[in-house]
Amino acid sequence: MKAAVLVFPGSNREGDVAQAIELVTGRKPQMVWHGDGDFEKTDLIVVPGGFSYGDYLRCGAMAAQSPVMAEVKKRAAEGVPVLAICNGFQIVTEAGLLPGVLMRNEQLKFVCGDVHLKVETSQSLFTNRYQAGQVIKVPVAHAEGNYFADDDTLKRLEDRGQVAFRYCAPDGTVDGSGNPNGSIRNIAGIFNETKTVMGLMPHPENAIEPMFGGCDGKALFEGLVEALS
Amino acid sequence: MKARVHVTLKNGVLDPQGKAIGHSLNRLGFAEVGDVRQGKFIELELAETDKTKAKARLDEMCRKLLANTVIENYSIELVG
Numbered sequence: 001m002k003a004a005v006l007v008f009p010g011s012n013r014e015g016d017v018a019q020a021i022e023l024v025t026g027r028k029p030q031m032v033w034h035g036d037g038d039f040e041k042t043d044l045i046v047v048p049g050g051f052s053y054g055d056y057l058r059c060g061a062m063a064a065q066s067p068v069m070a071e072v073k074k075r076a077a078e079g080v081p082v083l084a085i086c087n088g089f090q091i092v093t094e095a096g097l098l099p100g101v102l103m104r105n106e107q108l109k110f111v112c113g114d115v116h117l118k119v120e121t122s123q124s125l126f127t128n129r130y131q132a133g134q135v136i137k138v139p140v141a142h143a144e145g146n147y148f149a150d151d152d153t154l155k156r157l158e159d160r161g162q163v164a165f166r167y168c169a170p171d172g173t174v175d176g177s178g179n180p181n182g183s184i185r186n187i188a189g190i191f192n193e194t195k196t197v198m199g200l201m202p203h204p205e206n207a208i209e210p211m212f213g214g215c216d217g218k219a220l221f222e223g224l225v226e227a228l229s
Numbered sequence: 230m231k232a233r234v235h236v237t238l239k240n241g242v243l244d245p246q247g248k249a250i251g252h253s254l255n256r257l258g259f260a261e262v263g264d265v266r267q268g269k270f271i272e273l274e275l276a277e278t279d280k281t282k283a284k285a286r287l288d289e290m291c292r293k294l295l296a297n298t299v300i301e302n303y304s305i306e307l308v309g
Binding site: 057058061062065094099100101103104105106107108148149150182 | 242243245246249269293294295297299300
């Protein structure tokens, strides 16, 4: 599996996700600067976390208009899988690749720590190594992760099985106790209609080594390798 | 020509910052303050003299970048 990781001014998790990809594929991904309108064809594009353009105007708003994103939109339309994490999720919603928006956390605080996620489906490139209903533990680190979409959009997401992960309690109960940011319906990650684009606020790339609190994120990358190699 | 753009959250969209500002004002003794909504104010200098054209361009700017119309409304004001 060949992967590209985008780099914007202010990205800061591109190294972490590159490391996760190298761990499961044995090869370094291609790092692509935001000003590059063209880059080598890859099997996967990753939009990493960070604070692109200093979160000016709105998180992800400026990055969504960068030359590299115009190319990503084109490739996503052709079916190239896109994994968008944290700020990457904000960027792809601003770019229109995924519906909805990530607003300021309900309690106005930056949240940093482990959360539990309920895997909603195993029927995707990104989640095929998990079981539907499985609870995984991965970290979050964000101030704007409060997912919001209007009722029609939510209904469409639910009806078409486009919710990938929901925040939950350690026992899998989806309620307010496990929701770190006020996201509507506890939504932590979603797919596009074809399930080739996934955005999520938590950081699976930071849950790949037992030394750092768990490996529950590793299966996401292993699943991608299996599906895309 | 100068333009002023106001971007505000749509009604019904939770505005935790506005809420926090309201609470602080209440705590400072401004008991008359009820609901507070926070927004953005953007001032732009335009190389354009035709007001209709300027407005149409600003509308496009708002939809493409300045506002996220999923959660925000915008209003445009032309000055001078």
